Amino acid sequence: MFSQTLNILIPRQAKSIGVQMARGARPARGPAGVLQAPGVHRGDPGVHRGARSRLWGVRRGAGSRSFSAWSSACAGDPRRRGGEDMEVKDANAALLSNYEVFQLLTDLKEQRKESGKNKHSSGQQNLNTITYETLKYISKTPCKHQSPEIVREFLTAMKSHKLTKAEKLQLLNHRPVTAVEIQLMVEESEERLTEEQIEALLHTVTSILPAGPEAEQQQNASDDVAMDEEDPA
Amino acid sequence: MFVLVEMVDTVRIPPWQFERKLNDSIAEELNKKLANKVVYNVGLCICLFDITKLEDAYVFPGDGASHTKVHFRYVVFHPFLDEILIGKIKGCSPEGVHVSLGFFDDILIPPESLQQPAKLYPPRPGSWHSGHSMGSRPARPRLLYVGLSPLFLGLPSDEAEQVWVWEYETEEGAHDLYMDIGEEVRFRVVDESFVDTSPTGPSSAEAASSSEELPKKEAPYTLMGSISEPGLGLLSWWTSS
Numbered sequence: 001m002f003s004q005t006l007n008i009l010i011p012r013q014a015k016s017i018g019v020q021m022a023r024g025a026r027p028a029r030g031p032a033g034v035l036q037a038p039g040v041h042r043g044d045p046g047v048h049r050g051a052r053s054r055l056w057g058v059r060r061g062a063g064s065r066s067f068s069a070w071s072s073a074c075a076g077d078p079r080r081r082g083g084e085d086m087e088v089k090d091a092n093a094a095l096l097s098n099y100e101v102f103q104l105l106t107d108l109k110e111q112r113k114e115s116g117k118n119k120h121s122s123g124q125q126n127l128n129t130i131t132y133e134t135l136k137y138i139s140k141t142p143c144k145h146q147s148p149e150i151v152r153e154f155l156t157a158m159k160s161h162k163l164t165k166a167e168k169l170q171l172l173n174h175r176p177v178t179a180v181e182i183q184l185m186v187e188e189s190e191e192r193l194t195e196e197q198i199e200a201l202l203h204t205v206t207s208i209l210p211a212g213p214e215a216e217q218q219q220n221a222s223d224d225v226a227m228d229e230e231d232p233a
Numbered sequence: 234m235f236v237l238v239e240m241v242d243t244v245r246i247p248p249w250q251f252e253r254k255l256n257d258s259i260a261e262e263l264n265k266k267l268a269n270k271v272v273y274n275v276g277l278c279i280c281l282f283d284i285t286k287l288e289d290a291y292v293f294p295g296d297g298a299s300h301t302k303v304h305f306r307y308v309v310f311h312p313f314l315d316e317i318l319i320g321k322i323k324g325c326s327p328e329g330v331h332v333s334l335g336f337f338d339d340i341l342i343p344p345e346s347l348q349q350p351a352k353l354y355p356p357r358p359g360s361w362h363s364g365h366s367m368g369s370r371p372a373r374p375r376l377l378y379v380g381l382s383p384l385f386l387g388l389p390s391d392e393a394e395q396v397w398v399w400e401y402e403t404e405e406g407a408h409d410l411y412m413d414i415g416e417e418v419r420f421r422v423v424d425e426s427f428v429d430t431s432p433t434g435p436s437s438a439e440a441a442s443s444s445e446e447l448p449k450k451e452a453p454y455t456l457m458g459s460i461s462e463p464g465l466g467l468l469s470w471w472t473s474s
Contacts, residue, residue: 084302086242091275093306094237101235101279101308108280123265130269130279133336141319170317173234180464180471184317184421 095165098143098173099151105135142175142212154208161193161201175209177202234318237282238275238309241302242266246290248297256284259303267307271453274427276311277337310337312422312456319468322416325396327353330412332420332458339452342420346459347412348399348466354411355395399466410470417468420458428453 109131138144151172158168163186170185179198183189189198244262246255260281267278286304293300312318320332320340330347332340344351399410412418430453460466 084243086240088238088240088272088275089304090239091311092236093239096235096237096308098234104282104308105280124261126269127264127280130336134279137335166313166316174317174319178464178471184419184462184464187315 099146145210276309279308282306339455342458424457
């Protein structure tokens, strides 16, 4: 309520001070230093007006300065102006690979596990949900086993193939193993890449990037089969 | 799939949290405000990446809390156009195939973007919808959404379990490749749409809608996908064994 009263007074203050000064009446709100106007006689219209305008000028100069300093501080008050809205400065500042997001979320999870106490408050539920789901999704992709060195090595190896940033990102996130997948991710691959180049690209991708968890399962399954076949012999 | 978005916002820290480090309080507040929420024309916010700049914190008259203007970067899910994604089939309906990524559910692949020819199976009872010729062009075979009486076909009459089917033609004959629920599918993002779901004022809403019908819940951010290219669709269709 206190601030509400102030709100009403703030815009009018600049005007009312001048009036009060002209009347030579009680000192107005605002910095005391400005109130030392030369005496003004109320009855004298000409002087009054001129004086008032002069005072008004004086008032404006100093009073408005201090007024604006305070009002700019108040202007940021969300409750007064209905909130300074959140502003998006750049909606596309950088592209993130799935591995980077995976790393960020695992670190966040570790941090929150250590601090322990406030995980379960209702406000944190959204963060918990989205972190859990995103982590679950990325853990099923090949990005789980990557590391910064692998990513760096991959990008240096990709320099020779002349692909766009978006294409390299897709190759990094998906780890294609067939030519069909390469054709999906690389635009106009028939014109830009020959068959040998596609093979070379596939080879680079599969050799540098580690396989995903599903591929590992299949690998284990086929290994088991091979071992079983050897046993009877 | 994920982008970094730079944003500026004023964060309010109530007095009982003044003992904590300002950075931690601000990070928690920002996550509370934005995580798992869709920002219009930006995307689905995941989590805070870092805080770039903290301006001076002010305490305003009448409110004991401190207000700080924060410049920060947030991780946002916002796939670019034509990006390839892998998701799980959540369900099939006459509108198309619904795909989900776990953390994001509103992905739709409309019937015209499925591998052609495609049909919905089992068909709905008692509806002759031959006029539903979606994407019918002379070159491509027509999409079939045939309605026949289920008793005539000897099929179960409830249409709860409908799946889209790709009628794949080879020399031997037509194979029906089903798009079952829970299958992983690779698709291309072709379109996105943001809907502003902020609440509207009371005047228009009350006059328009009656009290019986619930307002339709619109998803704030939907993606349209396509699987009509070689290599797209169920992963099991394209794995070479």
